[in-house]
Amino acid sequence: MTLRFSLAALAATVLLSLPLAAQDHPEGLHVHDIYARSTGQVGASGAIFLMIHNNTATDDRLIAAASDVAERVELHTHLEDANGVMQMLHVKEGFPIPAGDMHALERGGDHVMLLGLTRVLQDGDTFPVTLTFEQAGDVVIEAVVDNARKPDAGGMMMDHGDGHGHSGHGTGGHGTGG
Numbered sequence: 001m002t003l004r005f006s007l008a009a010l011a012a013t014v015l016l017s018l019p020l021a022a023q024d025h026p027e028g029l030h031v032h033d034i035y036a037r038s039t040g041q042v043g044a045s046g047a048i049f050l051m052i053h054n055n056t057a058t059d060d061r062l063i064a065a066a067s068d069v070a071e072r073v074e075l076h077t078h079l080e081d082a083n084g085v086m087q088m089l090h091v092k093e094g095f096p097i098p099a100g101d102m103h104a105l106e107r108g109g110d111h112v113m114l115l116g117l118t119r120v121l122q123d124g125d126t127f128p129v130t131l132t133f134e135q136a137g138d139v140v141i142e143a144v145v146d147n148a149r150k151p152d153a154g155g156m157m158m159d160h161g162d163g164h165g166h167s168g169h170g171t172g173g174h175g176t177g178g
């Protein structure tokens with residue numbers, strides 16, 4: 001009897017500790033809310049923003065991105081230097097996405113960088129991008145160019161007050177340790 005009670009309590013604890021939005025999603029790893037910004041000309045650069053949900057039981061990591069529309073595609077983030085100036089950094093180790101968690105690639109933070117566009121990209125254009133995950137493998141997404149998009153138009157309630165969407169995650173806060 002005691003054991004049954006403990007298991008029920010444990011299950012309730014695990015459910016409560018999952019991020020709210022993640023509970024509404026089906027199993028698997030999903031990429032949502034994808035859009036790109038670009039100045040357009042061949043040779044220029046651009047950036048892709050999106051939301052990744054990892055509704056699996058396994059920690060994953062976005063390790064690479066590729067697309068025909070640019071000579072180089074890199075995973076970037078923004079960091080503020082000592083003078084308060086935002087700088088872009090190439091994040092070679094990629095972005096971790098813990099089991100049951102989500103990770104936003106958003107303006108002023110992590111993003112997929114397009115360097116040396118091979119074609120003109122205008123508002124409304126769509127193009128495929130291959131995201132490579134450590135566990136989920138290759139996921140092909142369709143990005144749409146939307147230069148008018150506001151930074152918070154996705155309506156996500158991400159706490160990124162310090163400017164780094166992934167810096168605040170501890171190791172024990174998401175009910176994934178067991």
Ligand SMILES: [Cu+2]
Nearest residue numbers: 076077088113
């Ligand atoms: Cu960049």
